[in-house]
Amino acid sequence: MVRLYLASRNPGKVSELRKLGSYFGIEIVPLDLPKVEVQSESLEYVSLFSAVNAFLTLRKPLIVEDSGLYIEALNFFPGAYSSFVYRTIGIRGVLKLLEGVENRQAYFKSVIALAAPNLPEVKLFTGVVYGVIATEPRGSRGFGFDPIFIPEGSAKTFAEMEEDEKNRISHRGRAFMELAGWLADNCSKVMCYSWT
Numbered sequence: 001m002v003r004l005y006l007a008s009r010n011p012g013k014v015s016e017l018r019k020l021g022s023y024f025g026i027e028i029v030p031l032d033l034p035k036v037e038v039q040s041e042s043l044e045y046v047s048l049f050s051a052v053n054a055f056l057t058l059r060k061p062l063i064v065e066d067s068g069l070y071i072e073a074l075n076f077f078p079g080a081y082s083s084f085v086y087r088t089i090g091i092r093g094v095l096k097l098l099e100g101v102e103n104r105q106a107y108f109k110s111v112i113a114l115a116a117p118n119l120p121e122v123k124l125f126t127g128v129v130y131g132v133i134a135t136e137p138r139g140s141r142g143f144g145f146d147p148i149f150i151p152e153g154s155a156k157t158f159a160e161m162e163e164d165e166k167n168r169i170s171h172r173g174r175a176f177m178e179l180a181g182w183l184a185d186n187c188s189k190v191m192c193y194s195w196t
């Protein structure tokens, strides 16, 4: 079994990623590393930077996941600043910004960065889920903006779904599937023999 350390302090993300790992025989081990986070509009850049930093400390196979909510009517704000916006104005603040706004289109994006010994570069895996912003919060599961995000093709918000249901369609689930596919294709015994 491949073991990947996960540098994250967000319990919602940790739970989802551990579950996702279990579907593919990948053991995800959360780690409480001090997070060196760079300010950038690019999730790719943020996750790459964090993965390099975490790897310099740990020197073991690890992943970092960065994600954000992009709202069309707000020129794709808050994007890479989603955790700051969640901590400051929160769900209520976002709904206020969208009061009277008809265009509720939005998407979540997730970037997973993989760094490991024997890997010549950090690999990035991306997942996106399109949907709309609800007019009021619904549901109590998940985390962050889950109560106001209704994914395309569903009547439920992410917070009204079981974790498995969210994982099947979420940005994080999609990015993880890319990672699992890459590992299945590239993780030969020679390269990944020490990834346990």
Ligand code: IMP
Residues within 6 Å of the ligand: 010, 065, 066, 067, 068, 069, 080, 082, 083, 084, 086, 108, 142, 143, 144, 145, 146, 158, 170, 172
């Ligand atoms: P970061 O990736 O730790 O910088 O945080 C991303 C922020 O985006 C989180 O704190 C949430 O507010 C939001 N977010 C990312 N993914 C999700 C999700 O799956 N559900 C709800 N909110 C999310």
